[in-house]
Amino acid sequence: MNALRSPASQLPLLLAFQLGVALIRPGDGVRFSLYFGLLLLLGYLGRGSWGWILRACWILPLTLCGLPMLFTTPGPGLGQLGSWTVTQPGLEKFLAFQARAWLSLAASLWLLGQHPARQLLGAFQALKLPWLFTALVSMMLSYVEVLGQEFRRMQVARAARSAASRAPSWRWQVETVGHQAGTLMLRSQLRAQRVHEAMVSRGYRGGPLPEDPPPGPCWWLVLPLGVLLIGLSQWP
């Protein structure tokens, strides 16, 4: 079981889960419940908080874009909504669409809740993704952190300057935001140069970052489990 706790093993299983969910036929409520049960089991085994279940619900308003399929899918009518007829296959398709979107997102969020971003980066390396990808992503995440710190510092300075009895004018705010964005870009560029100089001084000569890749996924467990996760949507 410990072999399955590594993100390198869990990432391919997540893909298999999502592929399985995507392959469930509309109207097959039993199988949707089965995958939902699997997700609850994962949540129990993960022993973390259950906040990901609520976070995944934010997808539901977006799935309302699928409403037209209630009326455009041909089939026997269930009822009238104004001048449009809701069809039975349309309703099944729409509900399946909502369930798929929710289950896939909830599974992703569960995985993200289990591991910090750095561990997931290690998983990319273990899965033999190109070195340029892992190097770029790792540097990018560091820069995002730096950008965030710089931005917060600039926000404090901006609030201090506009601490008048009445709110500053709209034009002043727009100008300040524009200057902030430009300064942020300039500072992050300078920071990138400094980071690069530091890397060169420690022996970096381009190419992959000299880090030991973490152990790869436990394929002899991941492959059969992945096939099972996809197959659950089709059997019998």
Next chain:
Amino acid sequence: MFLALHMPDGFLPPQLSLLGWLAALLPISWAFFVTQRIEDQQFIPRMAMLAAFVFVAQMFQFPVPGGSSAHLQGSALAAIALGAWPAVVVVTCVVAVQGLILGEGGLLVMGWNLFNMAVAGVLVGSSLYHWAIQRGYRWQSAALAASWASMQFSSLFACLELAVGGTSPLTLTLPALGLTQALVGLGEGLATVGALSVLRSQGPLEVRSSGWGWAILMWLTGLSLLPPQLYGQSPVPGLGPWPVLTMTLGVAFLFVLTLSLSHRLWWSRERPS
């Protein structure tokens, strides 16, 4: 508040999602191959810095009825600042991190998300920018129009995918996403011009244009003309090649209009000496 940034899983049928991976993987693999051969040591940190900036820029978003959200994209900025193929790598990293680490955008449909933003957005932005520059337009006009057009093409492809996948008809997505992206695209264009002027203040941008841009643009347009029957059942009655061709031409016309308006905005035209 958490809100899906790109298309989440379940929006497209699995066959169509896998087709998206096929369409995206070929140009992305080529982009990685080309970029890994660049010997400039400072290039990777510069790419990472731009990736971070694009990553943050894409977080500013507006939900749109029709199954997606309008947001700043940064594809054209990366394409102009770094060149077409490195920019494909940069936007790929950004979209992949959003999907894999933040759970924004699905994994199965990531192929199409990558295709829309990292391939179509970047290559359209890059080729149109260089086309305008070669004809003597000021870089500000060219950058504004290229950013706007790259967003339009990306959203056009997203609308087509949602229609072909049977999720949302074009009659709903095109006005909703297209109009919002047209407005956000103007903001994106101005942000791109601002960011480029900051980058240019540090030194001239090295142009790494790709002569393949137009060829790939043609390929992308050709792909959009494929009859929907090839992908599965379409909910839009009578959606064949012609309406799609009309829409593509419409976007091209709007691009020319934007280029001409933005050119008038800066008025003068730089002629090569």
